[in-house]
Amino acid sequence: xxxxxxxxxxxxxxxxxxxxxxxxxxxxxxxxxxxxxxxxxxxxxxxxxxxxxxxxxxxxxxxxxxxxxxxxxxxxxxxxxxxxxxxxxxxxxxxxxxxxxxx
Numbered sequence: 001x002x003x004x005x006x007x008x009x010x011x012x013x014x015x016x017x018x019x020x021x022x023x024x025x026x027x028x029x030x031x032x033x034x035x036x037x038x039x040x041x042x043x044x045x046x047x048x049x050x051x052x053x054x055x056x057x058x059x060x061x062x063x064x065x066x067x068x069x070x071x072x073x074x075x076x077x078x079x080x081x082x083x084x085x086x087x088x089x090x091x092x093x094x095x096x097x098x099x100x101x102x103x
Contacts, residue, residue: 005078020067021097025090037063
């Protein structure tokens with residue numbers, strides 16, 4: 001696993017995102033301490049990637065855009081990049097993570 005810290009979020013668009021997470025930092029990321037959102041366009045592809053269907057209440061293009069915007073606005077605090085497809089950062093008391101589809 002390759003990790004690095006960057007201070008400028010690359011140009012990421014919602015169509016590149018498998019899922020976006022927001023939750024309590026340093027806690028379990030199964031969804032019990034936060035929540036995941038999926039795009040309408042990638043709903044089926046994201047379901048295949050995780051092994052079961054994405055439900056209607058998990059789909060929100062607005063939440064995806066909001067999470068990207070929040071990370072871009074606060075990128076100066078540092079963004080941890082894992083294996084070039086996971087981007088995560090902590091802003092105050094919340095962790096934001098974008099999972100792109102692996103290439």
